[in-house]
Amino acid sequence: MKRIGIADTTFARYDMAKSAVDELQSNATGFKVLRYTVPGIKDLPVACKKLFEEQDCDIVMALGMPGPKPVDKQCAHEASTGLIQTQLMCTKHIIEVFVYEDEARDGKELAWLADRRAREHSLNVIDLLFHPENLARKAGKGLREGFEDAGPVR
Amino acid sequence: MKRIGIADTTFARYDMAKSAVDELQSNATGFKVLRYTVPGIKDLPVACKKLFEEQDCDIVMALGMPGPKPVDKQCAHEASTGLIQTQLMCTKHIIEVFVYEDEARDGKELAWLADRRAREHSLNVIDLLFHPENLARKAGKGLREGFEDAGPVR
Amino acid sequence: MKRIGIADTTFARYDMAKSAVDELQSNATGFKVLRYTVPGIKDLPVACKKLFEEQDCDIVMALGMPGPKPVDKQCAHEASTGLIQTQLMCTKHIIEVFVYEDEARDGKELAWLADRRAREHSLNVIDLLFHPENLARKAGKGLREGFEDAGPVR
Amino acid sequence: MKRIGIADTTFARYDMAKSAVDELQSNATGFKVLRYTVPGIKDLPVACKKLFEEQDCDIVMALGMPGPKPVDKQCAHEASTGLIQTQLMCTKHIIEVFVYEDEARDGKELAWLADRRAREHSLNVIDLLFHPENLARKAGKGLREGFEDAGPVR
């Protein structure tokens, strides 16, 4: 039984964890989900470390939605740096699912994007955990999570 | 008996620790507060580490008020990076409560914002320590500490 | 038998791993290649750590293609920082082969550049692993991987 | 007998260590000063680590004067990041005393500022080492080292 951690925030304006859990459960079995909600994205690195060390997770999804201001992007940068550091300390993957508020034209598109990116990254989590050979087959294909794929060059 | 550390600075222009302690004591019991004041925000990471290791704290609030100049924002970035690193070394939460001087229109609003953000984050500390399920219920709700909540999209 | 890890992404728009493996096999023997594909460049640091620790690699190539937006460059910076940290934790080389989409005028040049940079860095990997004295002979020569060499000053 | 380390540079254009030592000795007893001079500010983090580990210091002052160019500010950022990391590795305070050349209008003011900031931070060092309760009394008072205090809001 694999253990998938989901760390998310009260700051985010969309419940991406719900989309992630739904997608995970629609596409795989043999795992258990452990949720952990923190206030903001800068609280995510230690939340993920706790999910690895105190909840024995095999992989974690870190869901966040940085605001549109320069200070928000700074926070996202600090959070991402901490998430990479956490992965290196634990030698386990954290799939970062960040949706920037200014990636979308309006609230409707933002909700669509958050749902879709969370779902597409859930499939990455399943592949990393159960079918790594699937990712190898898609290497260099210009895949994107959320908006449409860029595709391979030419 | 839980131990809540509060690290703050002489640089800040408002005594956020007073607000934090008042809010903590008005909303919970079963904890003890340990104060530690340092000169500036870049001294906060090691102050928090000392609160964890030498004072045996379970969680720490790091209170700071970066100035409005570019070098102040650089300091805030360095402090935040160090606070995340400290959390990962100790596997415990530090709730960063930073109020930027240029977030407010004037001194009066700055004082209001500092008080309010410190209080709202104190409630997060109580939830993380005693009622983590409360945060899970508020995941993705677009909560903000200080100014009003952004709310969920659409 | 040396073990060369190749970590790459599904985000990249060109299969640089294919070029790298072809070049390695055309120029050296006595090694085995271990592939590991992850979604994006920020997943590369822990992928490389896993290749070192779980697959016992002696050196790793980290192949990535950051997009043209500011957030993509931020991701590349975070990934590079993590790759350096990984090397220091493992005391082994990771040869970073990043091709920025906006380095090339069009898709055709981007494909050419990705292929060529992957191949030229494969030769660096062979030298680091089997013939470090070759690199010492080329110290200060203004070599470039991909576009033409800058050459020594004057 | 406490041990106070002072790390400084040949790059700085003012001998801040002299000011610091004078101020320390005018205001406290029961300590010994250990000097260590390095070329530039990026050499300070490991100098401080050596003062902690090889000279058994209880606290260190890191004195530096970054130049006015963008690359100098980048160096200051890297040095500060390293100084925070050092503190976290040793769980001891480093009081960073950096004076930026472009903070002052001319050489005369720069000398005044360097002397004054070094002296005021020396008092912080004494408080951290011998009278931490003094700092707690000044929390949130808007204190500044060098130029005049900002004071509390309103």
Add this chain to the structure above:
Amino acid sequence: MKRIGIADTTFARYDMAKSAVDELQSNATGFKVLRYTVPGIKDLPVACKKLFEEQDCDIVMALGMPGPKPVDKQCAHEASTGLIQTQLMCTKHIIEVFVYEDEARDGKELAWLADRRAREHSLNVIDLLFHPENLARKAGKGLREGFEDAGPVR
């Protein structure tokens, strides 16, 4: 017998290691030089760590010449951050000798600058290793490596 490591790159457009070795040998005895050449500056941190751990060096010079593009400056920042981290992991000095291509007006000046900075930092290495008291005497003197000294203020 002290061991001085010299890590350099094939990317640099001038053989600074030659200048450094010549200057070291003209000014001191009782040491052995160990060369290690890598492709680019981001490969320097782990090269230095290997020189410390696998070649038992007492100090290392890291020689590099970042290009003039923004991405090159980003690389230099990442490399510098890694070099500081390496020093903290090993508690030994790495003297970073970076010459930016755009510091010089033309190739001739660039070659002059690279040679001179490498030589002047070689003297710093000798002082750190054999005569630390020489550096203490020059504290706060506004020394520069390469171009002329700024000198003390006023």
